Amino acid sequence: MRAIIIGAGRGERLMPTTADVPKCFAQVADSRILDWTLKALADNRIDPVCFIGGYRIDAVRQAYPQFTFRHNADWAGNNILASLFYAEDLMDEPFICCYSDTLFTPTVISGLLDTKGDIVLSVDTGWQKRYAERSEHPTDDAEKVAAVNGRVTRIGREIADRKAWGEYTGVARFSIDGAVRLKHHFHRCRQECGDGQFRGAETFQKAYLIHLLQEMIETGEVMMHADTASQYIEIDTQQDFDFARRCWTATGIDYE
DSSP, X not given: OEEEEEEOSOOGGGTXXXXXXXXGGOEETTEEHHHHHHHHHHTTTOOOEEEEEBTBHHHHHHHOXXXXXXXXXXXXXXOHHHHHGGGGGGTTSOEEEEETTEEEOHHHHHHHHHSOSXXXXXXXXXXXXXXXXXXXXXXXXXXXXXXXXXXXXXXETTSOGGGOSEEEEEEEEEOHHHHHHHXXXXXXXXXXXXXXXXXXXXXXXGOOHHHHHHHHHHTTOOOEEEEESSSEEEOXXXXXXXHHHHXXXXXXXXOO
């Protein structure tokens, strides 16, 4: 099974850490964020790895020549959804995709592999405890998930905290059929939107992956969830980075 890592953006909110290197090079517990991702994948025999880069992509090419690369040259003008589809040609087989600015353990990947379904999202059910220290990234910025009986019923930032099952970790698994459905809806929505807005995004190019996932849910597509707790950290701000360096271990978050 292939992995696709989405890592084209600069990470403005993590400056000055990202002034000269890509966000995924930030060091946590003596390893880069990207190396933690690779460990989680390798422990589950996920290979090969495609890295979708943009900002400072040459640094990643030099450090990780074993990767397959896709270059999102328009990284400053688009967003996660458009970035992912720079690797559309590799979606003819089962794959796992993830954001490059997240820490997660191997059990997050094994949970996805063990959960039946053509589309499975990793969901952090312990998210609210972690958000107690995220004043720079409040809960209304969380990619929240609502679910019933193992099935995702809604995904989006606007979900009320009390109604959220958890937070989407940015890690997802697609079977061959799941990838076909993802590609179908991507092209359908892009054609229908043209230059207009898409589910709250200014343009389709500026949309997040969760925008397309919610669109798919509303058309009846089935998405399951694999839960984790305290085995995931998003590093979006300097505050997140400080928390990760203080609390992250090989088995997840060690709350002090």
